[in-house]
Amino acid sequence: MAIPGGTKTDQSYGASHSLMCINHIPVENMRVVIRVEFNEPMTDHVVINNYRMRMTIPTIKYALKWRARAVIILAHFGDPRGKRDSDLSLKTICDEMATLLGETVIFVPRTVGKDVMTTINVVHPGSILMLENLRFHAEEDQGGYMAMPDCRLRPMDMLNNPTRYIPGGFQAEVNAQYCEELSRLGDIFVNDAFAALHLDHASITGNFRPTRVCGFLVKNELKYLAKLLNYPRRKFLVILGGVNFDDKMDILPGIFREVDSLILAGKMACLFLKVEHGLKTGQMTFTKHQQQRAREMIKLAAYYKCRIHYPVDLTVSQDNKLDKLKQVSISEGIPNGYNFVDIGNLSASMFTRIIKRKNMIFWMGTTGNGQIDYERSGTKPLMEALSSVTHDPEKAAMTIIGGRGLSQIVEKYDPDHEAFTHLTTGGRTALELIAKRHVVGLEPLLPRPGKRPLSLLGPNEFLEFRDAVVMLRCDLDLPMDDGVPLNAFPLQHLVETIKFIQKKGVQAIILVSERGHPDGRHVDALSMEEIKPLLEELLEQPVLWNPEVLTPGEDNPAAGVAKGSIMLAENIGFHPEEAGFMLTESGERVPVSHEQTNAFRAHLNKIADVFVNESFGSVHRAFSSVVGIARKPRLAGINLKKQIYDYVDIRRQLDGSFLLIMGAEVVDELMYRLLLLYGALDIVDSVFLCGHMAAAFQSAAVTSPFKELRDAxxxxxxxxxxxxxxxxTLAQVTDHYASKDPSNPEEETKVVLVEASLPKGFIRCDMGPASMA
Structure with missing residues (x-):
C-alpha cells in the first residue's frame, strides 16, 4: 500500500506564513465586511447554542469602536443548495445577534446586487447590517479557487470534480462574477468564520480585492491550536467520536503523523472494531469502501507508530428504546436488532486512565450517538478526566474540545468553560489544522509572494522544520567589561528563541551576529569567541566555535555534529561583503564589487535550510545576512515579532499625546537620527532632544564639530x-554635565549651561540637573 501524506518530517504548505489581524489595519470610515460562521443549532426558530455568535462580538465591536463606516456581516445557514428557503433565512440569527450586541442590526433580505449596495451606502455611520444567507446563491458552494488567478489549482479537486475546472468554463466565469459582487460590499474583508475555514466556498477563498485580514476569533483559535503543534511535549492524544466519520477518515493520515495516541469512540470505533476484531454490528451497516478505508488507516497508524485505543464494551439499545439499555463486550458484539448508543462503563474507565497520562489532548465528537442524556453517557467521565488533567498543577495539560455535540453539552453543563483549556468553534477546521497544518480558508489571508520578506515565528505559527540547519541572525553586540557583559538582557531573549527552535528537532542552529564596527576588517578585540562562554552559561549546554563557517567553501558546517547543536560563527562584520564596503586603516571607504557580494550571499544560502532573524537592531539595514537570503524559509524570531507588533500597536493607538525622546551617542548616527526625526514629526506632538542631537541643533548655525556635515x-x-x-514642540536640554574623562567617576564634573562655552579640556557627558527636572 502506498503511504499518502509523506513522513513526519514533511513541511506543510503555507506553514511559515503569518496572518494580519483586524487590529493591525486602520478601519476608520471603512466599510468592514465580516465573514462569520453562524450555522448554529436551532429549534422552532429559536437558537439553542449561540457560542459562535458570542465569540465574534469582539471583532464587530472593535470595528465599531474605531469608527468603521459600516459593519456588514456575511454568514451561511443550513444547506439550501442554492435556492431561497424561508426556513433557512438569517432573520432569526439577525435578531439573536442584535440581542447579544445590544445594538440594532439591520437585516438585508439579499446578499448581493444593487439594492444591497444602496442600503449599505445610505445607512448611518456605525451601522451593523446582516445580509441574507450566502448559500441562497449556488455560486457560494462552488468555491472561489477558479476566481483566484493567483492561486494554484489543486490536483485532487480536479480529479474529484473535473467539470468545475474546465479552462474558461461557464462555472469559472459565474464564480468570478459572484466574487466580484461580494468584493464590492466593502473596503476591508475580515474572515472570522473559523468553523468554515476548511471549506472552499466563494466567500472564504474567493478573490476579494479589498484588504483581507482575520478577526479576533480566528486569531484566538489559531493561538490555542498552535500551542498543541509548536510545543510538542509529545504526550499528544486525539479523541474522535460522534456519528459522522466519513469526513474524518480523509484526514486520519495527518493525525497519525502528529499524535502519539488516538482514542476512537462513536460510530467510527464500531467500524474499526468490525475490521480489526470482527465486531458484530447489529443494525449498523458499513459499506465495503468504508471497511477498506478503515483497513488502510489501521496500517497507516502502525506505520506512523500511533497507537489506536478502542472501546472494550458498548452500550446498545433494541429498536432505539433508550429505557432498556444493555452493555455488551466487544467479543459478544452488538446483537441482531440492537443498535450502538454509546461506549460502555469499562471503556469509559479505560479511556479516563489514558487521558490522565497525557498532557496535550484534542477531543472532537461525543462518545456516543447523542441519544442518551449527558449524565448517563460515556462523555461525562471523559469530561471529568479532562478537567482533572487541565487543573492538575503538575501536569497542566493543554486540552481543546470541539464538535457540535460537545459544544452543546459544554454550554449546558459547563457554561464557564472551566473543565478544559479551550472550546473551539470549529472542530473540523481544528482537526484539519492538526492533520495538515493548513486549511484552504487561510490561503487568501496569507501575504502574497514578494510582499513580505519575513514570516513570523512564534507560538501562533504552524511551523515545522525538523532535521533542518537553522541560521539565526541575532544581535550579540554586547557592551563588555573584562569579559563581563554590562547588559545581558538581549541574550535572555535570544535563549528563548534558541530553545523554541531546538524543541522543533532541528539538526543545528548557527548563530550569526555582528559585534562592534569592524568595517570589513578582522579585529581581534571584536571576536565572537568572547561571547561563547556567556551563551554556554545561559543555555546550559556546549556551544561549538566555528570561525570559518561564514567563509565561502564550507557549505555543510553541520555535518557530523550532534542533533540540536548550537554553533557560533565569527563576527560577520569581519566580512566586507556583509555591509558592502571595507574601511582601510587610513579611513578610506572601499566598496565591494557586486560579484563578490553575490558570491558571499550565495554561500550564506548554502549553509542553512531555514533563516530566522532575531536582530531587531539590524532589520533596517541592507546587510547581506539581513536581505541577502533567498529561496529559504525566512522567519522573524519571537522577540523580533513581539517588538514589531508592539510598535504596530503603538502606532495604531496614538491618541495625540506622543512624546519622543531622541538622542545620539556618536556623531556617526546623527544624520540617520535627523532623518528619522523628520518623519516622526507626522505622528508626535512633542520631542525632547538630548545627546548629540541637542548639540547639533544648538550648534547648527555656528562653528561646531558638525560643520562638515553639510546635509545635517x-x-x-x-x-x-x-x-x-x-x-x-521641540524641547532641548538647558544644561549638561561636563568632564575631562567621563569614564572616570573620580574625575571632576561641572554643570554647564548650553549657552556657555565648555571649560578647556572638558567634554559633554550627560544632561544636567535642570534638564532632568
Missing amino acids: QILIPRIVHKARLKKV
Missing part, C-alpha cells in the same frame, strides 16, 4: 520649520 545643517532648519507647521 540643511536638514535641521527644515525640521524646525516642519515642527512649527505640525505644531510639534
